[in-house]
Amino acid sequence: MIKLQVIGNLGKDCVTNTVNGKNVINFNVAHTEKFKDAQGNQKDKTIWVDCAYWTERTGIAPYLRKGTQVYVEGTPEVRTYPKNDGTTGASLTLRVLSVQLLGGRAEGGEGGGYNAGNSGYNSGGGYNAAPAQTASAPAAGGNESYDDLPF
Incomplete structure (x- = not known):
C-alpha cells in the first residue's frame, strides 16, 4: 500500500x-x-491535491471551508487528461482515509472562523475534539457544556 x-490549506469550500x-x-x-533557485532568488512552488473522502460520516463537511488548514492521509492516484493544446496533463488525486482539521484563517471570516488545533475526523472513529466556540456571553443556563456535538 x-x-x-x-x-x-483548502483552496475552496468542499462539495x-x-x-x-x-x-x-x-x-x-x-x-x-x-x-531559492540557483541565482539565490526566493521562489514558491505550490502543489494542488484533489481529495475524495468516501464516508457515511459527513459531519465534517461544514468545517472544510476555504483557507482551513488540514492534515489529510490516504492513497494517491495520478490521473492523466488531454489538454486543449494537444498535450497530456496530469493531476494528483487522493482517496482520503482520514482528515484532521488543523486550523483556519483568522482574518475576514475565511475558513469559517474555525481555529482549533488537533481536532480531527477519521473514517475509523469520529471527532477527536469539539470545534472552538466564539460565544461572547455564557449560555442561558450557565452550566451547559460545549463538548456535545450536534451530529
Whole structure:
C-alpha cells in the first residue's frame, strides 16, 4: 500500500455529493514550498491535491471551508487528461482515509472562523475534539457544556 500525507490549506469550500448511493466529500488542498533557485532568488512552488473522502460520516463537511488548514492521509492516484493544446496533463488525486482539521484563517471570516488545533475526523472513529466556540456571553443556563456535538 502506498500512503500519502498532505498538510495544506483548502483552496475552496468542499462539495458533498452522493454517487451510487454513497457519500463523497470532494475538496482540494494546496501545499506551498519556498526555496531559492540557483541565482539565490526566493521562489514558491505550490502543489494542488484533489481529495475524495468516501464516508457515511459527513459531519465534517461544514468545517472544510476555504483557507482551513488540514492534515489529510490516504492513497494517491495520478490521473492523466488531454489538454486543449494537444498535450497530456496530469493531476494528483487522493482517496482520503482520514482528515484532521488543523486550523483556519483568522482574518475576514475565511475558513469559517474555525481555529482549533488537533481536532480531527477519521473514517475509523469520529471527532477527536469539539470545534472552538466564539460565544461572547455564557449560555442561558450557565452550566451547559460545549463538548456535545450536534451530529
